[in-house]
Amino acid sequence: MVQFADLPVPADGKFVANITHFARALRKAGLPVGTGRVMDAIRAVQVAGFTDKRDFFWTLHACFVSRPEHRLVFAQVFRLYWRDPQYLEHMMALMLPAIRGVQQERPAEAAEKRAAEALLDGAEAEVPEQAEEDGTGIEVDASLTYSGQEVLKSLDFEQMSTAEMAEAKRMIARIALPVKPLASRRTAPSARGRIADWRGTMRKAMRSGGEIRALSMQQRRIRWPNLVALCDISGSMSAYSRAVLHFLHAASNARGAGWAQVHSFTFGTRLTNITRHLKQRDVDAALAAAGAEAQDWEGGTRIGECLHAFNRDWSRRVLGQGAVVLLITDGLDRDAPERLSAEMQRLQLSAKKVIWLNPLLRWDGFAPKARGIREMLPNVDSFRAGHNIASLEALADALTRPDDMGEKARLMAMMGEA
């Protein structure tokens, strides 16, 4: 994993200063390194000694790294720093813009690829009719293009604050997402319960000097499942994904009865876990942090690839205990369709319920013609629109009714006819 070849560890007594500087370099590289950790590191190095470069590496590693994704950054900074501390300073100055700046500010290939084309995916013959019939179709064209290249773009959420959007956000924040609780194996005291609570009875009797006056009762405790949201943030979804993120923020921070945990992921060309960021109280700060974390805003879509990454890295971790998956995407994908189908199957097998919110469904003329949609549809439990506040509110129904299929049955029938 790491090359230790040329790492002269300074033998002089200046190691305290060196470690402090090293910590600063790590901090610049984005690792959360506080003074406490620096002191720990100094103590640890004193205990472990300088005998071996490798030990030195792992000693500092134990003190400064606290997350798997930081390991690589640490290894690189370590290698650069202990080779030549000054060299690193130069590198840092050069590297930072390099990391942020490689991407060209490339506008989405506006109306080059028309929405209808993307939607129908190969069935070009029907394009003109569709556009004429549906007057609103042309307006949304621009937002439905996708580009295959990953546009490394950090999104500025400031631009969102128009009057309507602000109002919409307030409304979104109030949408409750009721959920059906699950019965747990454990019990809780309850006056109306039907199971005798012997321990509770004894405890009560203690208060009255050992006199049992009435039986304490208990009942099965209820618990709430987890919600896992996978939100498409590619170019063709940008108008909706922002609204949906507001919605997820509200769900993540809902107090009281609700989801046990809300895990949120964004995907475009890569999968990003933004759960931590959405936990922040302030919605703007939360979305700004999430925007900085996800580097693939308004780029292309590789649904199959991203679902694969989710299935591989996260599904076993977050989909236990009856979790419900909320998949928010338009289903316009360029990956191989067989792969998408396989990944969707895997997802449905791992989750208690998969609900697909597709903003394209708002059109009356919507038909499951795009390949991606045809592959995904059979593998979801419920298929619903997700383009306005009303449709998000209707989502509540989907969550409380176990047999809710949304529009899936109708569209499956259409697919059968075609």
Place this chain on the structure above:
Amino acid sequence: MTTDITSIDATQEMLEQQNYICGRALATVVFLALKLNRPLFLEGEAGVGKTEIAKAISAALGRRLIRLQCYEGLDASSAVYEWNFPAQMVAIRTAEAEGVEDRDELKTEVFSEEFLIRRPLLEAMSPHVEGPPVLLIDELDRTDEPFEAFLLEALSDFQVTIPELGTIRAPEPPIVIITSNRTREVHDALKRRCLYHWVDYPDFERELEILHARVPEASESLSREIVAFVQQLRTEDLFKKPGVAETIDWAKCLLALDAVQLSPQVIADTLGAILKYQDDIAKLQGSEAARVLAEAKASAGMAD
């Protein structure tokens, strides 16, 4: 510190004697955790030996292993202590029958340590003759955040307060090992108090050593084949990669079947011991297993 471990080498050797083969990296953090009295926070995939290390340390140092298995809804009464109400009741009834009048005396009697049910955290804070115990807090990510906050408090002072008895403080802090499967991020405040290590899958040589230590009855050539195959399998695109535990299980399965060497047929028959998902097993059907086996042999430099 009461342990007489003086160096990283000694730590590695000590663990090896317990048949726990670990890399230099893990030995370093274990050594630091013992030396600096810091909790050790281990993350990694399932089946890489996170829980095992606590067992190895406790066995090597001759300390008691106290395990706190975390789950959702874990509360203080199952993690710290609980009063033994039925026993208290019996004591009161007996006292009444004997005609004990003094209420205060009775009260101090029924709220004494005798009637206290010690749960793992309190147990770990109590004095032990053989020295501070090893406290294994397993799968911390399964609990909820309030418990995490409580744990943070308990681990920073190594003391718990029982209203009726007062504060119980660990005479010497226990050796704390925390494991997480990373179903969610554990809060930074807790991580900051710990030494962190990500436990990775071992490399070929290390895994072979582990297999020799754990399944010594397997022949050298079979062991090499098994490890090479599993290592190759981990590079494949699988839903759940096999852990070290699976390697050991599989070796035992093969021994039970009297297999002397791996063949596609043998692999097909025993694949359930290493791969636990139907998708993954389906991927290795037919010629795939033979291909992986051939690649494994090639990369390990074994003749076919």
